[in-house]
Amino acid sequence: xxxxxxxxxxxxxxxxxxxxxxxxxxxxxxxxxxxxxxxxxxxxxxxxxxxxxxxxxxxxxxxxxxxxxxxxxxxxxxxxxxxxxxxxxxxxxxxxxxxxxxxxxxxxxxxxxxxxxxxxxxxxxxxxxxxxxxxxxxxxxxxxxxxxxxxxxxxxxxxxxxxxxxxxxxxxxxxxxxxxxxxxxxxxxxxxxxxxxxxxxxxxxxxxxxxxxxxxxxxxxxxxxxxxxxxxxxxxxxxxxxxxxxxxxxxxxxxxxxxxxxxxxxxxxxxxxxxxxxxxxxxxxxxxxxxxxxxxxxxxxxxxxxxxxxxxxxxxxxx
Ligand code: NAD
Ligand code: AKB
Numbered sequence: 001x002x003x004x005x006x007x008x009x010x011x012x013x014x015x016x017x018x019x020x021x022x023x024x025x026x027x028x029x030x031x032x033x034x035x036x037x038x039x040x041x042x043x044x045x046x047x048x049x050x051x052x053x054x055x056x057x058x059x060x061x062x063x064x065x066x067x068x069x070x071x072x073x074x075x076x077x078x079x080x081x082x083x084x085x086x087x088x089x090x091x092x093x094x095x096x097x098x099x100x101x102x103x104x105x106x107x108x109x110x111x112x113x114x115x116x117x118x119x120x121x122x123x124x125x126x127x128x129x130x131x132x133x134x135x136x137x138x139x140x141x142x143x144x145x146x147x148x149x150x151x152x153x154x155x156x157x158x159x160x161x162x163x164x165x166x167x168x169x170x171x172x173x174x175x176x177x178x179x180x181x182x183x184x185x186x187x188x189x190x191x192x193x194x195x196x197x198x199x200x201x202x203x204x205x206x207x208x209x210x211x212x213x214x215x216x217x218x219x220x221x222x223x224x225x226x227x228x229x230x231x232x233x234x235x236x237x238x239x240x241x242x243x244x245x246x247x248x249x250x251x252x253x254x255x256x257x258x259x260x261x262x263x264x265x266x267x268x269x270x271x272x273x274x275x276x277x278x279x280x281x282x283x284x285x286x287x288x289x290x291x292x293x294x295x296x297x298x299x300x301x302x303x304x305x306x307x308x309x310x311x312x313x314x315x316x317x318x319x
Contacts, residue, residue: 003029005069007054007101008076009043010034013115013218015177017073018043020219031067035076054097057104064104071226074101074114080142080275082181087141094145095152102156102164111163113226114153116238118170118211119183120146123278130280132240132287139278153237165225166238167288170211170245172218173303175310183275187212187251191307194255194262195317202248203269209281211242214298214306221294228292235287243296244303245282254304 004025009018009032019042021030032043033052043049050063054076064072076097083090098114105112121130122138136147146168153164171184179185186204193200204210213221221241252264288294298306311317 002071003031003067003069004071004073005031005033005064005067006073006075007033007052007060007097008035008074009049010036010038010041010177011075012172012174012177012179013215014075015041015043016174016215017075017219017222018047020223022047024223031063031069033063054100055093057100060100060104061107064108064110069108069110071111072101072105072113073222074098074112077145078142079180079182080117080119080140081183081185081272083142083145084140084271084275090141090145094142095148098149098152102152102162105162105164106156106160109162111165111226112153112156113165113222114149115222116146116150116166116168117142118168118242118279118283119143119275120150120168120238121278121280121283125280127281130240130283132235132284140275142275143278150237157236163230165228165233165236167221167225167241168238168283169218170213170242170283172213172215173307174215175307175314176215183272183279184210184212186248190248190251190255190264191304191311192316194259195308195311198259198261199263199265200252201265201267203267203272204248204276205266205268205273206249207247208273208276209245209247210276210279211245211283213241213243213296214303217243217296217298220297221288224294225288225292233291235291239285239288239291239294240283241285241288241294241296242283243298244300246300251300251304254300255308258304258308
């Protein structure tokens with residue numbers, strides 16, 4: 001990875017990935033792009049930034065040529081809850097954007113990364129310790145997009161030799177940028193509300209286990225899989241990775257250790273609960289560990305300490 005173009009770079013993942021990649025590869029070598037421009041944002045300020053709608057193949061190709069990129073990291077997509085509310089838009093953006101990005105990678109011989117998700121699994125998938133290779137019959141538009149995306153990336157590798165790589169991310173928890181319309185967002189919101197008001201009403205119900213990961217581990221995973229020796233990869237699109245699996249009462253109990261008066265109640269959102277119910281309780285990341293050395297540093301306790309410290313330092317909850 002010498003010259004990297006990132007789509008959807010102002011989102012929850014992109015905002016942190018671009019900054020980390022610029023630290024490693026040099027500011028001028030990481031070209032951030034997004035549909036919108038946030039003036040004053042560090043991603044826009046400290047390196048190249050271009051407006052790019054990923055459904056516009058022509059502009060994507062022009063930018064890729066202009067900057068002579070050799071790597072494309074494709075992040076722009078609608079997440080699960082938004083995709084369920086706007087299924088046709090999700091299909092057009094999630095699939096149209098992906099095929100445009102893969103075409104650019106094919107035309108310019110770029111290495112390629114795009115994330116899949118635990119959303120690529122469905123109700124008929126084994127729920128516990130979900131294997132790498134298993135039944136994938138998701139019942140959400142997001143899941144349909146993710147499975148089709150995994151297959152399309154493998155197709156571009158086999159048919160055209162594009163070096164495509166991907167991971168199935170669990171819910172990502174972070175303090176820089178709020179998540180953009182997912183089912184696992186409750187596990188971010190809860191920290192903000194714990195600091196602001198000492199209470200949280202969860203839209204995900206008691207006993208609903210889902211895989212999660214702290215953003216620093218997610219960013220490291222992207223860099224590590226992209227730097228991995230391709231000849232050692234048996235799987236490509238996409239690897240199960242996870243750091244922890246918990247239900248709402250477990251994250252609440254962990255927060256209570258820091259904020260003893262913290263209370264949580266429930267007002268379950270049937271749409272997001274339905275999505276969560278169709279996803280695994282916990283997935284098995286063994287193939288990622290064996291094939292490219294995936295390792296997560298943060299468990300629930302370590303992440304909670306860091307989240308509360310970092311959000312407090314940003315003034316969240318300050319009176
Ligand atoms: P996000 O919603 O936070 O950010 C998406 C970004 O894409 C936004 O900045 C938005 O402005 C931009 N965008 C929207 N439409 C666009 C378009 N037409 N052209 C260009 N940019 C456009 O998303 P994220 O959480 O950073 O997720 C990035 C990728 O990772 C997605 O593929 C998502 O499915 C996947 N993923 C995320 C998580 C998570 O928990 N965040 C988990 C699993 C997989
Ligand atoms: C979502 O909830 O949509 C995302 C994901 C797990 O893909 N966080």
